[in-house]
Amino acid sequence: MKIGFWCGAVILPLLLGATSAQAQSRLEIANQSHICSFAPDDVLEGEIYSFSSSQQARDMVADIMSTVGLVPRFTIFAANVPNAAAVIDGEERLIVYSEDWIQNTIPNNRWAAVALLGHEIAHHLNGHTLEAGGSRPPTELEADRFAGFAVGKLGGSLEDAQWLFRQLPEAGSDTHPGRKARLEAVAVGWREATGGRVGTPPPSDTPQVRAEPQDAPAAGDWLVIAGSVPHGAPDQASARMQELRALGLPVRVINTDDFDNLKDGLYSIVVATSSRDDAFRALEAVRRHVPDAYVKKGN
Ligand SMILES: [Zn+2]
Known part of the structure; x- marks a missing residue:
């Protein structure tokens, strides 16, 4: 399975005739050098269209933000991106994700989706989307750490938090850390959230x-x-x-x-x-x- 997490700094939505979040829009990627992923062969190709997000995705973003006591200030929508991305449009913070990827790749794995969206949300919360240059290993690891934190706070196990990251290739690159470092970052975040509890049933039970x-x-x-x-x-x-x-x-x-x-x-x-x-x-x-x-x- 090919997985890449993206953080793009300059994606400009071109609204086609409507400003509603329900509208389908075309996204123009103004500067490819501001896009980052952690699978080196992942590139955004062709035109990107956005669609209204599912209530489930919006709820998940709200849940993740609640772990740090913040109200979401993001606009979230589905788009034909590899899996998910944190992007800035002017002063607006956007989270885009692929409904297709989530439904087909992690359909019954809520924690994998929390980890994915948590990673992208962290790029906004840590100001990575304001920096030029795209992915760098230290910022990716910061985002991974928050992904582990969010899963832990919301009641997931360490295994839940790390599942998505275990699907990644082992080797890193100039822009992306290797799998082992990422699993470590997730574990650190999860421990911060939970104090390292073992076997506690999730509150959702x-x-x-x-x-x-x-x-x-x-x-x-x-x-x-x-x-x-x-x-x-x-x-x-x-x-x-x-x-x-x-x-x-x-x-x-x-x-x-x-x-x-x-x-x-x-x-x-x-x-x-x-x-x-x-x-x-x-x-x-x-x-x-x-x-x-x-x-x-x-x-
Ligand atoms: Zn990232």
């Missing part, structure tokens, strides 16, 4: 509890509020609750009508506690995934 926002009972006096949606969107509240539970947060959905101090008409995703101190302790954990979470007295 926690029992799936179906949210019934309409019937959710009033809970403790103090609430850590991790988000709210109007009563018209109970499914959104359930989905958000499931996402946060998968990250290990003991959230539930409440109806704000049941709480004297909350604005009516909302379903809120909360951690309910019985004391103010407990609430602020819980807030620290929640803010790692939801930076704008806050504490409120419910009743």
Whole structure:
């Protein structure tokens, strides 16, 4: 299997008649020397077209960003690139990925996709996409380390984090480190995230509890509020609750009508506690995934 990760500094999307993210666009690669991959024979050929990304890919980017407490500021879309790329368009940060490659190469391997997107996101977070010159071994290793970190934070094992990298060729090049160095970088990142735990089941294995926002009972006096949606969107509240539970947060959905101090008409995703101190302790954990979470007295 041929795998290359790309980080391009100058890819300019040429929008064809629309500015919506749903629109299909043609990408013009202005300067090939700013494109980097780690398989030396990977080159971008022909015209590159972008398509709207899947919700799954957008969610994955949000999950990865949550591991560092940041909200995604990227636009992500599918494109006919080898696998994925981090690119800058003016001041906009873009992540492009190949839906075809993901569906055909790693269809049931969520962790491989997290590692791939994590690697590309790291190129943005570390400012690599602002530098000219394309791939260099040190920047590739920085990106690999973050890929391992993201998989570890989201509950994957070291094996999960390294799987994608084991598919790479053993030898490196002027621009790309060899496989062994990359596996090492991933392992270091994974250990930073996990403290080196062994055999801990991923949080996503926690029992799936179906949210019934309409019937959710009033809970403790103090609430850590991790988000709210109007009563018209109970499914959104359930989905958000499931996402946060998968990250290990003991959230539930409440109806704000049941709480004297909350604005009516909302379903809120909360951690309910019985004391103010407990609430602020819980807030620290929640803010790692939801930076704008806050504490409120419910009743
Ligand atoms: Zn890279």
